[in-house]
Amino acid sequence: MSRKLFSPARVGAIEVANRVVMAPLTRNRAPGAVPTPLMAEYYAQRADPLRGAGLIVSEATAISPTAQGYADVPGLYGTEQLDGWKAVTQAVHEAGGRIVCQLWHVGRVSHHLLQPGHADPVAPSAITANTKTYVFDEQGQGRFIPTSAPRALQRDEIPPIVHDYAAAARNAVQSAGFDGVEIHGANGYLLDQFLKTGANQRSDDYGGGIENRARLMLEVTRAVCDAVGHERVGIRLSPVTPANDIVDADPQPLFDHLLRQLATLGLAYVHVIEGATGGPREVEGRPFDYAALQAAYRQAGGHGAWMVNNGYDLALAEDAIDSGRADLVAFGKAFISMPDLTERMRRGGPYQALDKATMYGGGAKGYTDYPGLQD
Ligand code: 8OZ
Numbered sequence: 001m002s003r004k005l006f007s008p009a010r011v012g013a014i015e016v017a018n019r020v021v022m023a024p025l026t027r028n029r030a031p032g033a034v035p036t037p038l039m040a041e042y043y044a045q046r047a048d049p050l051r052g053a054g055l056i057v058s059e060a061t062a063i064s065p066t067a068q069g070y071a072d073v074p075g076l077y078g079t080e081q082l083d084g085w086k087a088v089t090q091a092v093h094e095a096g097g098r099i100v101c102q103l104w105h106v107g108r109v110s111h112h113l114l115q116p117g118h119a120d121p122v123a124p125s126a127i128t129a130n131t132k133t134y135v136f137d138e139q140g141q142g143r144f145i146p147t148s149a150p151r152a153l154q155r156d157e158i159p160p161i162v163h164d165y166a167a168a169a170r171n172a173v174q175s176a177g178f179d180g181v182e183i184h185g186a187n188g189y190l191l192d193q194f195l196k197t198g199a200n201q202r203s204d205d206y207g208g209g210i211e212n213r214a215r216l217m218l219e220v221t222r223a224v225c226d227a228v229g230h231e232r233v234g235i236r237l238s239p240v241t242p243a244n245d246i247v248d249a250d251p252q253p254l255f256d257h258l259l260r261q262l263a264t265l266g267l268a269y270v271h272v273i274e275g276a277t278g279g280p281r282e283v284e285g286r287p288f289d290y291a292a293l294q295a296a297y298r299q300a301g302g303h304g305a306w307m308v309n310n311g312y313d314l315a316l317a318e319d320a321i322d323s324g325r326a327d328l329v330a331f332g333k334a335f336i337s338m339p340d341l342t343e344r345m346r347r348g349g350p351y352q353a354l355d356k357a358t359m360y361g362g363g364a365k366g367y368t369d370y371p372g373l374q375d
């Protein structure tokens with residue numbers, strides 16, 4: 001019996017060898033925001049079309065200096081950064097894989113120590129997130145500290161941010177050699193902050209009702225599609241995640257509206273985090289109907305691949321694919337400890353545990369030294 005999870009698919013303009021996706025994973029190993037040769041090795045290890053991911057989504061990558069909120073995460077706005085990424089995409093392509101770049105603006109999830117000129121981070125409204133960011137101290141020791149207070153963006157500062165997304169997308173595809181881009185619309189970062197009532201109290205046309213709160217995400221998505229072609233653009237969403245202290249008073253109509261609008265743009269894929277990012281698939285007090293969300297998208301003419309994520313194992317993944325509920329399944333932490341996760345799932349194991357101590361920051365340990373299967 002051929003197993004569909006391990007069969008090829010078309011994701012917009014991108015042909016993938018299997019339906020197992022490597023989810024974006026922040027690893028804090030890009031000093032000065034520049035991707036390193038070690039990163040090229042790490043991604044290439046996971047790019048084998050038979051043993052690894054059919055598609056890799058890069059770790060979240062800052063679209064501008066102000067978009068940045070954690071120490072040693074990569075960027076996509078300077079020549080050195082683009083050259084670093086070029087070596088990564090070349091290594092992935094040589095291994096036979098496909099890779100898209102995740103475009104990131106953290107908004108209020110930052111600290112003035114990480115911002116140009118130590119300025120306050122920017123956000124839809126001046127509401128501090130009760131969450132942490134990652135910095136290195138003078139000894140080079142990484143640690144999580146509370147985010148600092150943001151300032152609300154002026155109305156005229158918004159179009160330049162849309163422009164930054166488009167420029168970063170162009171850089172990713174045309175200069176750095178990525179197969180496409182994924183807009184990070186999830187996990188309580190800038191676009192999710194604009195979407196949701198818990199972070200957006202604006203009184204202009206970017207705040208208030210659903211249409212206004214969805215405006216920035218849709219403007220960004222249109223601009224990115226214009227920059228690199230809609231068939232190379234995906235978007236990641238997390239309707240009910242509590243990650244980074246984000247909440248919406250009524251997420252179902254908000255996301256149904258958003259997906260009906262996204263449906264008209266011809267995206268390569270929609271990537272949905274079901275539940276609490278990296279945690280439970282059900283969030284207490286935040287019910288959500290993902291089937292209704294997908295139906296809203298399809299009914300409005302959306303043809304993009306439907307990518308699901310969060311808490312999937314082999315059985316749940318095969319069920320999602322075989323039932324038609326999803327076209328692609330993204331795995332995060334499992335790809336850290338198992339570069340050949342796809343082959344391991346094909347065999348039903350053995351599976352290898354993750355060392356949480358080496359997730360953020362550091363070098364090869366816990367990064368490129370997880371062994372693959374020996375045969
Ligand atoms: C973990 C640590 C830092 C950032 C996300 C980019 O949640 C992240 C992230 C995850 O999307």
